[in-house]
Every structure is written in structure tokens, then in C-alpha cells.
Amino acid sequence: MIMTCALCNEDSLTFFTKKDAKSGVPLKLGRCRSCGLVQQINPPSDESLVVYYSHHYRQDYKKSYSPRARDVWRAGQAAISRLTFLGSHLSKTPSETKLVDIGAGGGEFAYLAKKSGYEASGIEPNIGYSEFARNEYQTQVSTADLSSLEPGSADIITMFHVLEHLPDPKSAIEKLFNALSPSGHLLIEVPNILQSDASPHNIYFRAHLFYFSLSSLVTLTSPFFELVAQQSQGNLRVLLRKRPAIGSTVYPSEHQVQSDLKSFERKGWWDYLTIGRGYQKLLSRPRRIVEESVVKSLRPKDILDGLYADWQGLQTDMRDRVTRRWRQTKLGFLTSMSVGITGIAACL
Ligand SMILES: [Zn+2]
Numbered sequence: 498m499i500m501t502c503a504l505c506n507e508d509s510l511t512f513f514t515k516k517d518a519k520s521g522v523p524l525k526l527g528r529c530r531s532c533g534l535v536q537q538i539n540p541p542s543d544e545s546l547v548v549y550y551s552h553h554y555r556q557d558y559k560k561s562y563s564p565r566a567r568d569v570w571r572a573g574q575a576a577i578s579r580l581t582f583l584g585s586h587l588s589k590t591p592s593e594t595k596l597v598d599i600g601a602g603g604g605e606f607a608y609l610a611k612k613s614g615y616e617a618s619g620i621e622p623n624i625g626y627s628e629f630a631r632n633e634y635q636t637q638v639s640t641a642d643l644s645s646l647e648p649g650s651a652d653i654i655t656m657f658h659v660l661e662h663l664p665d666p667k668s669a670i671e672k673l674f675n676a677l678s679p680s681g682h683l684l685i686e687v688p689n690i691l692q693s694d695a696s697p698h699n700i701y702f703r704a705h706l707f708y709f710s711l712s713s714l715v716t717l718t719s720p721f722f723e724l725v726a727q728q729s730q731g732n733l734r735v736l737l738r739k740r741p742a743i744g745s746t747v748y749p750s751e752h753q754v755q756s757d758l759k760s761f762e763r764k765g766w767w768d769y770l771t772i773g774r775g776y777q778k779l780l781s782r783p784r785r786i787v788e789e790s791v792v793k794s795l796r797p798k799d800i801l802d803g804l805y806a807d808w809q810g811l812q813t814d815m816r817d818r819v820t821r822r823w824r825q826t827k828l829g830f831l832t833s834m835s836v837g838i839t840g841i842a843a844c845l
Pocket residue numbers: 502503504505506507529530531532533534
């Protein structure tokens with residue numbers, strides 16, 4: 498049983514129990530009073546995690562051994578948002594930049610990064626997903642984990658929703674530091690434990706060993722990287738630049754620790770529905786269902802090519818079909834509403 502903080506090694510954990518969002522099984526957690534890091538107290542062993550991520554994880558979470566059309570559609574949209582963020586903060590020319598995506602999943606980001614000019618590749622431990630990336634998009638996604646990274650082999654490393662799954666995030670960050678070329682960049686995205694816009698039912702997962710805030714993530718990476726840009730609406734996204742040499746950890750100020758504690762304690766349904774604008778997610782759901790029903794019949798590569806063309810401001814057949822279907826759905830809804838109201842009025 499873990500009793501100290503994985504980040505600052507302090508014996509300063511406040512323990513609490515939450516249910517795993519998928520299975521409802523209770524999870525024991527600890528929040529560090531010194532740095533704010535939240536971690537699982539009884540994590541699975543390293544060996545069982547390796548087997549889990551190469552075979553079962555995607556099946557447990559996505560109910561599938563390879564991505565479905567709607568997963569490709571969602572991953573493609575996230576990839577475009579990440580590429581936009583990266584492009585707006587970097588002055589490097591993509592064509593001269595080696596980019597490696599860690600935990601590449603079905604290869605959507607690696608494919609779109611390559612399409613936008615980067616010399617992009619990926620690594621993904623799951624056998625089905627990495628094969629899918631190679632077969633569907635002819636991307637260089639190898640079935641491997643972090644240990645396969647060669648020193649100085651990348652100019653940019655991207656890692657989306659991976660760090661929270663790793664048993665030793667500190668040594669993972671050091672590996673990434675070594676794998677990057679001098680002044681190379683690291684783009685990390687993780688769920689934000691302090692954000693209000695995740696439903697309180699959807700925060701704690703058996704597969705998430707750590708839960709970060711901006712300050713605990715910056716603290717973790719501080720010996721190796723400096724912060725270039727961050728976005729903390731929704732997920733936490735940070736762009737970091739490699740330091741010339743490894744330094745010491747910079748811990749958050751007392752004021753920051755107290756302010757993070759307040760945000761952490763305030764989290765709940767009220768916060769989610771008001772500040773987190775949870776109602777907007779509910780309102781945008783019908784449109785999402787319509788979009789996903791349109792792309793269901795498309796090939797994965799056509800979905801990503803359509804999203805890319807759309808991003809470039811081109812008229813696409815896919816976008817036209819989505820817009821048409823959405824208009825028909827709204828019209829259908831309004832017609833049935835007015836028929837219903839007329840019917841009720843006639844009965845009165
Ligand atoms: Zn700590």
C-alpha cells in the first residue's frame with residue numbers, strides 16, 4: 498500500500514474512496530497536501546499493466562479491438578485541435594521536424610500530423626490498434642512502449658491521455674527528455690482533476706493511476722522541461738521545451754496549493770452544470786449522434802481526409818452530408834412537434 502506522494506515523496510496524503518466510472522468498483526485514492534497530486538493507493542503491478550495495455554485496455558474501454566468509425570471521427574477531431582494548438586505555438590517548419598506520438602491508438606494523430614507536413618510516426622502497445630494504424634493509413638506506428646524510444650530521436654514528442662496510466666510518471670518524463678533532440682518539445686494532454694467540465698460520474702478510473710492539475714503536472718516536468726503554453730479548459734494540455742540540462746524540481750507556492758485545494762473540494766454536480774457548462778454537452782448530443790450516423794458508412798481514411806480538408810477550409814462532401822442530415826433531423830423534430838401540438842389543440 499502506497500503511503501507517500503509519488504511526486505514530492507512527502508508523507509502527506511489525504512485518503513478518500515471513489516467508484517471506478519466503468520465498473521463501479523471502489524478505488525482507494527490519496528491527494529497530496531503538499532503538491533496536490535492525486536494517486537491510486539493500491540495500483541496494479543507493473544507486469545499486469547503491460548499485459549493489460551497490450552491486450553485488454555481498448556477492449557474494456559472501447560468494447561472493440563480496433564477503432565470504429567465514430568472513434569475515428571472523434572479522434573480525428575481531437576487531432577485537428579491538437580495540431581492547431583501545436584502549430585500556433587511553434588516556429589519550427591513541420592517538414593524538418595521529427596514528431597513521435599506516444600500511445601498513438603489507431604494512428605489518427607500520426608496520420609494527420611504527417612498530412613500536415615511533419616515527419617510523423619507513433620508507438621502504441623495495443624496490438625489491434627497499432628495494426629489498424631499501419632493497415633488503414635500506412636502510418637509508421639510500431640507495436641511498442643516507451644522503452645523503444647532511441648535517445649535524441651525526436652524533435653517533438655506528443656502524448657495524449659497516456660501519462661495518467663503510467664506507474665512511474667517521473668521516470669517516463671525523464672525518458673522523454675532523453676529521447677528529444679536539444680530544445681525539443683513535448684506536448685502532453687491529460688484529464689484535468691480541477692476542471693469542472695467533467696461529469697462527476699466520469700472522473701475516476703481504475704486505469705488512471707494519477708490525476709493531474711496544471712500545477713502538479715508542471716511540478717512533475719520541471720526538472721526536465723519549461724512551460725511554453727498551456728490550455729486548461731476541458732482537458733489539460735501543456736507544451737513544454739526541453740531544458741539544456743536536468744535541474745531540480747520546482748514546487749508550487751503555498752498560495753497555489755491552497756487555491757488548488759479549494760477548486761478540488763468545490764468539484765461536484767452543481768459546479769459541473771454551472772461553471773462546467775455540463776448542460777451544453779447535453780444540448781450538443783443530438784448533433785453528435787447525427788454526425789456519427791453519417792460517418793458510420795465511411796472508410797477511416799476518408800473520415801480523416803474529410804476532417805483535414807474541412808480544417809483547410811475546403812468544401813467537403815462529408816461536411817455537406819452532415820449539414821443536410823442535421824437540417825432534416827431538426828425539420829423532422831419541428832414537424833412532429835407541431836403535429837403533436839395541433840393534435841392536442843384539436844382535442845381541447
Ligand atoms: Zn506531493
